[in-house]
Amino acid sequence: MQAPSVGGVRLPKGQGETIRLPRGASLTDFAEKINANPASLVQVLFHLGEMVTATASVADEILEMLGTEMNYNVQVVSPEEEDRELLDSFDISFGDEGDEEDWVVRPPVVTIMGHVDHGKTRLLDTIRKANVREGEAGGITQHIGAYQVQTELEGIERPITFIDTPGHEAFTAMRARGAKSTDIAVIVVAADDGVMPQTVEAINHAQAADVPIVVAVNKIDVEGANPAKIRQQLTEYNLVAEEYGGDTMFVDISAKQGTNIEQLLEAILLTADAALDLRANPDMEAQGVTIEGHLDRGRGPVATVLVQRGTLRVGDSIVAGDASGRVRRMVDEHGADVTEALPSRPVQVIGLTSVPGAGDTFLVVDEDRVARQIADRRRARERNAELASRRKRVSLEDLDAALKETSTLNLIIKGDNSGTVEALEDALMKLDVGEDVDLRVIHRGVGGITEGDINLAIADNVIVMGFNVRAEGKATELANREGVEIRYYSVIYQAIEEIEQALKGMLKPEYEEVELGRAEVREVFKSSKFGTIAGCLVMNGEIRRNARGRLLRDSVVIAENLPISSLRRFKDDVVEVREGFECGLTLGTYSDIKVDDVIETFEMREKPRA
Numbered sequence: 001m002q003a004p005s006v007g008g009v010r011l012p013k014g015q016g017e018t019i020r021l022p023r024g025a026s027l028t029d030f031a032e033k034i035n036a037n038p039a040s041l042v043q044v045l046f047h048l049g050e051m052v053t054a055t056a057s058v059a060d061e062i063l064e065m066l067g068t069e070m071n072y073n074v075q076v077v078s079p080e081e082e083d084r085e086l087l088d089s090f091d092i093s094f095g096d097e098g099d100e101e102d103w104v105v106r107p108p109v110v111t112i113m114g115h116v117d118h119g120k121t122r123l124l125d126t127i128r129k130a131n132v133r134e135g136e137a138g139g140i141t142q143h144i145g146a147y148q149v150q151t152e153l154e155g156i157e158r159p160i161t162f163i164d165t166p167g168h169e170a171f172t173a174m175r176a177r178g179a180k181s182t183d184i185a186v187i188v189v190a191a192d193d194g195v196m197p198q199t200v201e202a203i204n205h206a207q208a209a210d211v212p213i214v215v216a217v218n219k220i221d222v223e224g225a226n227p228a229k230i231r232q233q234l235t236e237y238n239l240v241a242e243e244y245g246g247d248t249m250f251v252d253i254s255a256k257q258g259t260n261i262e263q264l265l266e267a268i269l270l271t272a273d274a275a276l277d278l279r280a281n282p283d284m285e286a287q288g289v290t291i292e293g294h295l296d297r298g299r300g301p302v303a304t305v306l307v308q309r310g311t312l313r314v315g316d317s318i319v320a321g322d323a324s325g326r327v328r329r330m331v332d333e334h335g336a337d338v339t340e341a342l343p344s345r346p347v348q349v350i351g352l353t354s355v356p357g358a359g360d361t362f363l364v365v366d367e368d369r370v371a372r373q374i375a376d377r378r379r380a381r382e383r384n385a386e387l388a389s390r391r392k393r394v395s396l397e398d399l400d401a402a403l404k405e406t407s408t409l410n411l412i413i414k415g416d417n418s419g420t421v422e423a424l425e426d427a428l429m430k431l432d433v434g435e436d437v438d439l440r441v442i443h444r445g446v447g448g449i450t451e452g453d454i455n456l457a458i459a460d461n462v463i464v465m466g467f468n469v470r471a472e473g474k475a476t477e478l479a480n481r482e483g484v485e486i487r488y489y490s491v492i493y494q495a496i497e498e499i500e501q502a503l504k505g506m507l508k509p510e511y512e513e514v515e516l517g518r519a520e521v522r523e524v525f526k527s528s529k530f531g532t533i534a535g536c537l538v539m540n541g542e543i544r545r546n547a548r549g550r551l552l553r554d555s556v557v558i559a560e561n562l563p564i565s566s567l568r569r570f571k572d573d574v575v576e577v578r579e580g581f582e583c584g585l586t587l588g589t590y591s592d593i594k595v596d597d598v599i600e601t602f603e604m605r606e607k608p609r610a
């Protein structure tokens with residue numbers, strides 16, 4: 001049975017119907033869906049021990065709890081679902097359209113992973129250089145985040161696309177955002193070193209994502225290299241070489257000397273052909289994933305996108321994450337202009353009005369207006385979700401705990417490209433200065449520091465970090481007026497060090513007792529004016545006026561925390577009396593002082609933090 005009321009508040013009552021709310025919804029949003037008065041929801045929550053205002057974003061659990069209380073089945077919709085719904089509302093779906101018959105074979109997209117120093121970067125370089133065709137922009141290739149190479153298999157030209165960031169961080173970051181960008185993983189293992197922790201991690205990531213693996217046994221030029229041992233070791237991870245009866249292709253290479261690179265490319269294609277049927281519809285509006293984004297001084301926001309289906313053309317209206325715009329120019333990895341990009345083709349896109357994040361999906365829409373609306377809605381949603389995660393839950397029972405709550409340093413990170421911002425955030429989140437202080441990144445983004453960032457900072461007592469970017473427009477003025485701290489950096493470790501110092505500075509100071517001196521009581525006088533005066537001999541250290549003291553009798557503490565309120569030598573008031581001298585002193589109004597008592601004095605000093 002459901003209570004008809006909570007704490008005297010009449011409950012809006014449901015029939016168990018399902019209410020869908022976006023993550024970060026407020027009570028007003030909830031009330032609107034069930035046709036109730038927001039104030040009544042505020043009250044209900046209050047009686048359930050949660051203090052929430054009508055317009056504040058509310059955490060998932062609270063929305064669900066409130067729903068249960070009122071007999072509604074609340075479903076908090078994840079950002080992905082919500083995005084799908086958003087696109088639905090524009091009649092757009094993310095995925096291949098049309099008849100599968102019309103789809104064409106697309107090149108495989110490859111990520112190179114493996115343990116540090118096993119040669120991932122070198123291999124990416126070697127493949128890139130080996131494949132520069134004569135006359136192509138002077139043979140110079142640029143790092144745009146991905147590149148495509150041409151290779152020949154059985155007399156047919158077959159391109160392969162490589163994601164140009166080695167390591168599994170990019171791979172997992174994209175996967176975490178639901179963007180599957182990689183078809184094949186090349187796991188590089190150095191033959192002179194063997195399977196290492198990150199090798200295993202990379203294998204796990206690829207296998208979890210159901211991505212077929214090709215193993216490149218690298219550094220076979222090094223003396224003592226033992227490719228057979230690598231094959232042996234990897235059987236443990238279900239990677240059995242073809243020559244041992246398994247189905248994983250192993251290629252022995254030297255990234256340094258360029259040995260067997262063609263064979264590796266071939267193995268990638270053969271693996272793709274055997275395990276996958278990579279096809280896409282080229283005849284639709286382009287969709288895909290953002291590989292990298294940054295702000296270019298001359299060209300503005302620049303993003304490298306990987307077309308996954310459709311054909312991307314100059315002039316298309318495009319939305320990538322919460323950035324929108326029109327493709328003004330497209331440039332390939334040789335710096336050459338392209339007018340069309342087919343599936344699996346990475347291109348740098350110029351013309352967006354802001355910088356999308358790595359892993360953000362992109363899609364082409366009919367009109368600029370639609371692109372802008374989708375971007376706006378996504379931005380608003382992100383803001384809401386940020387607000388929700390930021391809102392402190394203070395309930396009545398928790399009030400005590402809340403008062404003792406750890407202090408939090410809130411940060412907004414703005415940087416010149418998404419990679420640095422992420423790297424900086426990751427490094428900062430790894431800082432650990434103990435349990436009493438917490439670090440929270442409440443907003444991050446690519447581009448200059450805007451008034452919006454400052455407004456966000458005002459509310460929450462936030463430090464704004466600018467990494468290789470500066471404040472834009474009136475942001476500096478606003479920050480100065482509102483007392484928001486902006487710090488600029490261009491070196492990551494320096495940023496980390498400063499934030500670590502700031503965190504340490506937030507720790508409540510720890511004090512320690514430092515003994516100043518001891519004195520023995522030789523005589524006791526009573527004075528009508530000063531109270532009880534102890535005539536003492538300073539045994540060691542010194543006795544200082546206004547220091548704190550304790551009284552010991554036969555080595556037992558009789559009284560604690562007594563002030564040395566007056567201190568005299570003969571008739572003169574003094575500040576301190578040193579070892580070997582006599583003095584008269586009073587311990588505030590404390591009067592139980594006897595001859596032979598010992599007065600120990602000390603000072604509380606702030607302990608430096610390690």
Ligand code: GDP
Nearest residue numbers: 115116117118119120121122218219254255256
């Ligand atoms: P990553 O950390 O996996 O990206 O490794 P790097 O590509 O930076 O390579 C680490 C070191 O190994 C560099 O000094 C490379 O020059 C070297 N290296 C890479 N491949 C080979 C190779 O095939 N043979 C030899 N001898 N050295 C290599």
